Amino acid sequence: MSRSRLGLLALGESPRRDVEETLSTVLGRTVPVIQAGALDGLAPGEREQLMAPGEKGIETSLADGTPIEVSKQRLVPLLRAAVRTRLASARAVVLLCSGAFPELRACCPEVLQPAGLVRDVVRASAGASVLGVLGPESDVPEMRASWGACATRVIPVACSPYGGADAVVAAAGEAVERGAELLLLDCIGFTEAQRRAVGGATGVPTLAPMSLVARLVPDLVPALDGSWHEHRARAAVACGSAPARGER
Secondary structure, three states: OOOOOOOEEEEOOOOOOHHHHHHHHHHHHOEEEEEEEEOOOOOHHHHHHHOOOOOOOEEOOOOOOOEEEEEEEEHHHHHHHHHHOOOOOOOOEEOOOOOOOHHHHHEEEEEEHHHHHHHHHHHHOOOEEEEEEEOOHHHHHHHHHHHHHHHHEEEEEEEOOOOHHHHHHHHHHHHHHOOOOOOOOOOOOOOOHHHHHHHHHHHOOOEEEHHHHOOOHHOOOHHHHHHHHHHHHHHHOOOOOOOOOOOO
């Protein structure tokens, strides 16, 4: 069985066309993927049972883009099953979540979780800057604690990636008005198109987790790197940075 495809593990339903769009936009090509979601095949009543009062919720989306909040704890068995079955043929598997998911790491350590990558990039980029963080409303209470060590000050703004580009740009504008000097669109659902729209409208450097992950794809799936230097140069331009010395 060929292992030349990238596995995408969604917290909600698959396929995630928004994620595919970001991959192709950043890399300048179509990326062969295989997708699976924790909520795939569940009836509405079964999805409702995945959220209970008092449990930590996390926002994700259905295949049609409808946002839904579910319990992180109750997702773990469904995610594990997806990794072991529907994504077993993937060359590498990426979790479509920008937050830390230790519950999944304990049972599926091979799954790449973007949280560490995003934190390192934000820490290196923010320095002495004021960081504006946009993300789902359920994450707002924890944003200052989550990102306070990476910047001099954190400005949290509630913003769903599934509400359209205009809403994202408006939320980013609010963060900038409050003093943000660097913006983080802190949800895997924010697309490269939204990142570019925010950066263009605000003039402020803007990071988005899936855009960062997309740049790693040719390293994760070696079969894709036939013209890797060309694609990496495109990715560097798309993400606003230059290729490293020796890669030009």
